[in-house]
Amino acid sequence: MTTFILFGGTGDLAKRKVIPALYSAFVNDRLDANFHFYGAAREALTDEEFRVRVTASITNYSKKDAIGTHEQLQAFLALTFYSKIDARIAADFEQLKTKIASPDSHSTLFYLATGPDLFVPIVERLSHHKLVGSQARVVLEKPLGHDAQSARDINQALRAYLNENQIYRIDHYLGKEMVQNLLALRFANLFLEPLWNRTWIHDVQISISEQVGVEARGEFYDRTGALRDMVQNHLLQLLSIVAMEPPINAGPDSIRDEKVKILRALHKFSPEEISKKTVRGQYRAGAVDGQVVIGYQDEPGVPIHSHTETFVAIQAEINNWRWAGVPFYLRTGKRMAARSAEITINFKHIPYSIFGGAHRNFRSNRLVITLQPEESVELFLKAKEPGEGIHLSDVALNLDFATNSTSRRVQAYERLLLDAMRGDLTLFVRDDELGAAWDWVDPIMTAWQLDTDGLKSYMAGSWGPAASSYLLAQHGSSWGEEFIDN
Numbered sequence: 001m002t003t004f005i006l007f008g009g010t011g012d013l014a015k016r017k018v019i020p021a022l023y024s025a026f027v028n029d030r031l032d033a034n035f036h037f038y039g040a041a042r043e044a045l046t047d048e049e050f051r052v053r054v055t056a057s058i059t060n061y062s063k064k065d066a067i068g069t070h071e072q073l074q075a076f077l078a079l080t081f082y083s084k085i086d087a088r089i090a091a092d093f094e095q096l097k098t099k100i101a102s103p104d105s106h107s108t109l110f111y112l113a114t115g116p117d118l119f120v121p122i123v124e125r126l127s128h129h130k131l132v133g134s135q136a137r138v139v140l141e142k143p144l145g146h147d148a149q150s151a152r153d154i155n156q157a158l159r160a161y162l163n164e165n166q167i168y169r170i171d172h173y174l175g176k177e178m179v180q181n182l183l184a185l186r187f188a189n190l191f192l193e194p195l196w197n198r199t200w201i202h203d204v205q206i207s208i209s210e211q212v213g214v215e216a217r218g219e220f221y222d223r224t225g226a227l228r229d230m231v232q233n234h235l236l237q238l239l240s241i242v243a244m245e246p247p248i249n250a251g252p253d254s255i256r257d258e259k260v261k262i263l264r265a266l267h268k269f270s271p272e273e274i275s276k277k278t279v280r281g282q283y284r285a286g287a288v289d290g291q292v293v294i295g296y297q298d299e300p301g302v303p304i305h306s307h308t309e310t311f312v313a314i315q316a317e318i319n320n321w322r323w324a325g326v327p328f329y330l331r332t333g334k335r336m337a338a339r340s341a342e343i344t345i346n347f348k349h350i351p352y353s354i355f356g357g358a359h360r361n362f363r364s365n366r367l368v369i370t371l372q373p374e375e376s377v378e379l380f381l382k383a384k385e386p387g388e389g390i391h392l393s394d395v396a397l398n399l400d401f402a403t404n405s406t407s408r409r410v411q412a413y414e415r416l417l418l419d420a421m422r423g424d425l426t427l428f429v430r431d432d433e434l435g436a437a438w439d440w441v442d443p444i445m446t447a448w449q450l451d452t453d454g455l456k457s458y459m460a461g462s463w464g465p466a467a468s469s470y471l472l473a474q475h476g477s478s479w480g481e482e483f484i485d486n
């Protein structure tokens, strides 16, 4: 039996991600037989009114393979209920308690898809009304705080009511198929490990570009910015998995122990370094995929003259034996030329080319792990083109998962929800990881606030400000889309 209570049940995240993910798990028979779902939010709604919204969310946001049949939808709705909750009103929690069959059992999962300012008040109330004790699990959505101090304050306050192993901090990038595949690639194959270090790797690039703008979230986004929205969590989590040492096993704490060491080893920038190693930008009007789009400052909810960054590129460095001196370039942006999430490992050049001439400067080997839009792992090698003479070109050894696998694609949120229901913490962020990530980001945020002139503008539909290319060019590298093969 599982009881799933979704705070923020009428919000944007619930509608777009959490409800479709739950429904997909239901349609694919992944929920246990006695599952119940409660939406909880401030609005006063009947069960029936909430079910209408749940239906709309499933219809509008479900993936094709998770639409199910009319009968399946009706069966899911029959398990769906609503409870009006205002974090300040005790009676609302009493009422919720009367509805839930067995509060504080390990089969009760509270999902807080609300702002971080509500995490502590909600958990406090839940605890006061004996809805969470030593058994229940609580899932927290990002952002977890807005800087290192606020994140620590939230963690500390929550620990008065919950043990660390009851807290599931979601970073949905960890639920993506290819992130787990990265663990398999690194730790189930022999040949990469001897090459996976500063001796053989020139640089690492982790890039998440989006074509969407800030959508309906202008007000939230303007308070947040790309550094907090994407770098502090998704990009640093990917970096820690690429860079970590082999864990002693695949258990949650073994993996998280290794990840946190990397986050702690990130070189913290001095104010002078920040202007040299970081680039931030904001999109102006342009065209994405042939569609004219407005600039960031014209988006609803965004103040005119806003200094919030919608693009970030950073040259990170890891101070340890494996990685000292290897740049880890992180990049993310809204309204960019293409939607993609990629990790590229650029190996060093061969020491000398016996082919001479035009082939002297050719591109070195690289491993590209693509998380989206399609999932693949490509190892680019040089090979001779068929025919007369020696003409070399890039050939990819390609593990194309989209074409080569018939298994159902489990979306990130579905995987993470099921893991939380099963009590598997592996793909959730531990408090020390969160703290270490904020500690690295904090000085950058502070320096940017003081230097508003450093914000560059870029045209919507481009790859960001030119300074982002320059960041790499200084070290003889370039972003994947810029490379002209020779």
Ligand code: BG6
Pocket: 210, 229, 230, 341
């Ligand atoms: C979220 C950010 O965490 O990730 C959004 O808040 C962003 O701004 C989203 O659009 C990107 O996720 P995905 O899975 O679509 O790449």
